[in-house]
Amino acid sequence: MQSRKLGWLLLAPTLAVLFLFGVVPFFYVIYVAFHQWNPFAANPEMIFNGADNFRQVVFDAGFLASLGVTMAFVFFAVLTELIIGYLLAQAFMKDFPGKAIFRTIHTLPLIMAPIIVGSIWKLMTTPSIGIIPHLLDSWFGYDLNIGQSAGAAFAITVIMDVWHWTPLVTLTLIAALVSLPPDPFEQAQIDGANKRQIFWHITLPMIAPAVVATVFIRLMDALRTVDEVLMLTGGGPGSATRYVGVHIFKEVFPRTNYGYGSAVSVIVLYLTIVVCWLLYVGMLAPRNTKKG
């Protein structure tokens, strides 16, 4: 009994911090979402407006367009990171000369602040001075201008995200691969299974929990991407890269549309939970059913 009390006592500071900086702001955002509140309106006070903000979100063409490009961004970015991350993880499972150096270099983007990543990619992609447009022009005669081409801007934001976050996927998948027992693989080889069969029927099911956890983390991160994209394209050209995070930022900060911005945040949180749940069901439920 005494140890239980001590346990709660030791947990108390953490719980207090979580409550103050996690729970309170969360409920405050929900509270604000039910109000019309712009401090620079003729009436700067908070005015309760029921579910008006949510109704507005549902019919807001700007938000819906933003949601569409965000989903495309998340799909391409996370899928690419997963594939490249897995391939790199498999490569790092083997020994090769310079492996330690390569692994360290490969991990470096992870420690960079997103705003720095955005700045670096902006420098690299600015027409006339950027290395990427220069090389693309020299090698393929392709004129890259992410201030002009919506497709190019979208692609570069995906590539930037892949460059920044693939190391995280690699590291988590290395951890998963390292922890796999050798027996099933040896037995499969004895039974004559080829590499593809081993991957589909042994490796993938065994690392599925790690894959799902990694996808969840990356999915949630990608859905709230702001800094990198804001620095690189500002959400442009037009609204080609105005992902929901950028959309919320522009509504809440420069436009100070706190009520509406909060409603968008709540909706995006809800959508994130739904997408994660669907993924969980889609990726893990069949496996659990088979077990049952």
Add this chain to the structure above:
Amino acid sequence: MGMRHVFGASLLSLAVATGGAFAQELQIGNEDWWKEAGAKFDGVTLRGVTESTPPSNFISDVLAPKFEELTGIRVDVETTSWDQMYDKAIKDMEAGTGIYDMIYIEQDIVYAYMARNFLVDLTKALADKPDLKAANYDEANFTTFADNFRGANGELYGVPMEAFIKVYLYRTDLFNDPEVQAAFKEKTGKDLAPATNHADYAEIAQFFTQWGKDKGLDLWGTTAQAHTGHPASWYEFFESVAPTYGVYNWGIDAANNYAASVENGGTMNSPESKEALKWWLSMRDIAPPESVQSTWTEVATTFAAGRAAQGLVYGENAAWIASDESKSKVVGNVGVALPPMQDGILEQVEGGTGYIGYYDGGAFGLPVTSKNQDAALLFLQFMALPEVQEEWAVAAPRITLTSTYDSPKVAELNTELGGYYDMLKDQGYLFKGAPEYPFHAQVREATAPIFYDILTGKIGPDEGLDQMAAKAEEELTSLGYRK
């Protein structure tokens, strides 16, 4: 890596040394009074937040240490990005936390701050506390730019710390080159000279873009602040181009129920506005390729890199472009002129209606939420002392006191800058800051996505301006300004 550290350390040492040198050079009159006035605030630390610009860096690197040396009051000034600066200041004042004792107020947001009663009336505060009034501080010495920070009765809410006009810069080496002049004459039948109207400007721009192409040079005829996802492009059009076509105050008529559309009495989508936008887009099309990603900073670097023959450039950048060899390839080759405008606009503006371009700048204000208002009042006056302003004008070219124009050091710099200070002094009245709207960022952000779509060609300029006018009115209605 070692070299980078050495380089970084050298830069840091240079910055500290430069700041220290300036601080030592500053000779403040009546030092005893400052010591005595500061003695009452023993242990006080003032905190300020501002945008990271050369004038702001002068405050943190030079003025703050000198003020502390004089008064014993420590001053910490955060220099951060434009967005972060606003975010921090607004949240602090909105929540009433009182973290900041001084905040940077850009001219375009002061009306929003004043409408929310965020700022201390400095005129009244100093009148109420004469013991805090420095002898050499004189509100009457401010240039007319200070009027942007005054209330209805002339009371001051911010001490101006930077002021620039957005000017027409051109390359004198190109404009004076006999070969270029002859080619231009042959092609157009005209003498090559800085343009005074849009047609001439366009002709010169087209000529130089073609000249660069023919000669294999990285040279284009004009700059364009035409970012397709940043409000810089919106600003260039509404604050620098549209006024030269007679469209003022973003085309919103405050006296007419904040009408923006022609239908309701506004001019945002007027024929003049549409003509202006089409002209500007045509200039954007022959500007360097980076223009579609250019904010005010990149426009300056484009010009400084010698990639444009002419362009509209913020005065804060004009100075270093013309004088700083470490950053600019066109030092000594920069001419300054009034922006090109439609016939009759100059006469109209001289007659007291409208303006021909943007008068940019900012002030330091004192939030009502500050817990150290008296000590902050001292620092704000210190910033506006004539002896401080003179050194400041040389270190980070900007002028906010009329007396500073008379300084020999400033006169010398004026020559280097192609007469920029003369223009600021004599023709500054032709320029104007942002309109006196408390909803500045709100209307801008509401209409900007449509503007970006115009820039990308998703919608045409006519249709786009119609949509923007409607959107502006919708936003103003939603905010409660338009009835």
